[in-house]
Amino acid sequence: MQEKNKSYPIIIIGVFTVILFISMISYISIYAITNHREMMDNSYNAHQQLLKKQNTRGTIYSADGQALAITSTDEEGNETREYPFGKTFSHVVGFSVNGRSGIEDLANYYLINSNAALKSKAEAKENDKKFPGDDVYTTLDVDLQQTAYEALSARDGAIIVTEVKTGKVLALVSKPDFDPATILKDWDSITNDKSNTQLLNRATQGLYPPGSTFKIVTSLEYYREIGEDYKNYKFNCNGKFASGDDVIRCFHGENHGSLDFPLSFAKSCNSSFANISLQLNRDAFGKTLDKLMFNNELPWDMNYSVSSAVCDNDLGDADTMQLGIGQGKTLVTPLHMNLITAAIANNGTLMKPYLIDSVVSADGKKIETFSPKAYKTLVSEEESDFLKEMMLGVVKKGTASKLKGLSYNAAGKTGSAEFKDSASDSHAWFTGFAPYEDPEIAVTIIVENAGSGGEFAVPIAKRLFDCCFNEK
């Protein structure tokens, strides 16, 4: 049985096995490490229970260090999650029982882990206490959130305020809301009633017809197609505009008379915008909508709804006119409207909105810091200048005149979105930014079933801007 000694098959098998194992080890390591956080947040993961038993849930702080959600432990070791501001932060901070929502969910991984120093852990263990979980500092501004919460008062609706240069979310309110401290007790009564929307975060999940706020988008497309020629635009409004059998009416049938483009925008003339939309290239409009993230994902880490606005060459005249004034099948979330406004205010660049500023261990060691990230360029600088100017006009000589003559210059666009056939019911919208010269914050407001945007949403914007700029 003597054989020649050289055996290539053995070498081939050996090399193949080594390569196979190297790829498997790399795969396992990379998969385990990159998916670590996501898997930890899975409710089927037993490690969560383990960490809950081991660590006290960390505290959620506002940007200036006020506790928004904190766990207190009584002498018998029973833990309760307390929310010092009651319902003010209910949707944005969320809850952590019966599932999770809001920042309680977003930051769950940090809150349940403990990066306390070994010394403090050993001390805790000696005293028979749990390890302190890591604390999360949010971007939220308590004053602004309270102002927004009070301004919306008993109305249903949503308010979102972001910092345009960084993407920090400063305030986020949605009503109706819930009491996070008693959510466990209220759970059945809330969830059993199908018409109850207390748990719906309207700012990010509520889909509304944008109404006239959508004219920002229509104007952008118009400017893209004809550029500086918009200055030659002339229109005579007699309260309605007809194309064939389809008629578009101005809000409350108002007669705007002779208008150029900036005034059509400032006065929010539906007839003029119906006229403009018919002149647009519908395929190009559809592409603009896609670029503005309609029918697409938003850079948002929590639950949200996808806005819908469709336009192409197959779209009929009637639907095109409806689209141009933000009615018909078009639906947006307040969050989406705010992101578009923030991008315009920030020279066209959208910063990724974020809520968690930093994660700090119980000993004060920074575990993780989140810095502003540019998400993408939504409009060019030129287009941004044009839209900013148009939005300033709304304040100076249009529907948002309640913002005129203040210590700062605000700019924006109102909307009165009709959601039923009867013209009397409308949601009041405002989306805008301030100061005009060097924009800092973008606010978006929707008050359900209130009436016109100029009358009901603009005053709320004023209170928010005042809160930001008058104290300084």
Next chain:
Amino acid sequence: MELYLTEISKYVIAGSMGAYTFFSFLVFMYRGEKRRSWIYLLQIISLFATQFACFIQIIAQTGSKRYFFLLMIQALVLASTISMFHMVYPDGNRLIINNMCMMLMVGMIMITRISYGKGIRQFIISSASLVLAFVIPELLFRLEFLERRGYVFAAIGILILGIILIYGSVVNGSRISFRIAGLSFQPQELVKIIYVFFIASVLSLNKDFKTVALTSALAAVHVIILVLLKDLGSALIFFVVYLCVLFVATDSYFYLISGILAGSVASVLAYKIFPHVQQRVQAWSDPWTTIDSTGYQITQSLFAISGGGLWGLGLYGGTPSSIPYVEEDFMFAAIAEEMGIIFASCLLAICVSTFIMILLEAYKIKNSFGKLLCTGLGITYIFQVFLTVGGDSKFIPLTGVTLPLVSYGGTSVMVTIIMFSLIEGECLVRSDERYQEYLKRKREKINAGKK
């Protein structure tokens, strides 16, 4: 105090395991067991450092003294195995023995951590098998006639599998066990060895087309019975082992490629015919949508592997018991969870080091039967490691085989230890070949001198 001990020992465990792994590859830089002996010494030191640190962690976490005695006894058994084997078989390969002890050590610690009773049982069976391991190399060396009993082995193998198919009690789809005198016994584990004997013997005697066709048919009978038994893991192992041994025996790429093609066709057919195969593939491709039913096991395993991070949660720091059948099929996940990804990767690297050494022995040996036997046993070992670890980590579909030497299961441990001692037996054959050659050359020299 306990906390400091747990944390520090975490790094000591990973560090000494890393050192051990490094040495198990450094060995290949030196030719000849004598030149390697200092590496083996360092390896043994790292092995016991790892074991010691693990027990420090266990005692810190549980505060129970009974583990201290267990540590002492286990260390004693491993130390005497390593030293006595070297004394009894100075020509044996020490890397394979060291690696075997390392794997056994890790397995016993992890099983003890999951269930103390099972840990003790595993320890007793392992110790008994190690005693057996001292006899087998010498037996193999002496019982040369075994090399020519190929078809007898085929008959025994098929007979055993056939009996299981007819009478066997099917538990959990793929685990077949017989109870003999109160001990659960899995005969198809033993068939693995008989099967390798069969193909090594037949193909070392004859390589003509007729023999290959007949052997292939007999091998296929094994594989088909295993598929019918729903033991897909073993079926795959038997197939791959046959393919590789045939490739080494005939040096023919034609056989290799047609074997791979036949295997692919058979896999597709099996997928189409058997619903349990489809279920396995589905659970692999997307376990997340069926997380509460068919995907439960694999997702729990993924949670465990990713939950440990680089250094692990520490022994008794994780929740390995949340994975069903963790001590049999998901030992890799449990180890990764509590000892960390670094440790688990080292464990795999040690398996590869063992396999390379086995192939090296197979490469050097001149006896054709020995060459094929080593190759076959080596592939059986490493492919089983691949199947179980790949299945645990969603690299490949789950097949439900154990991690040799580490997983709980008396038959599996015993069979793997026997396999390694058979390979040691072939090492004796090889050094004997060298010695005979040396004598031959010497005689020729003397004869030449006479002329």
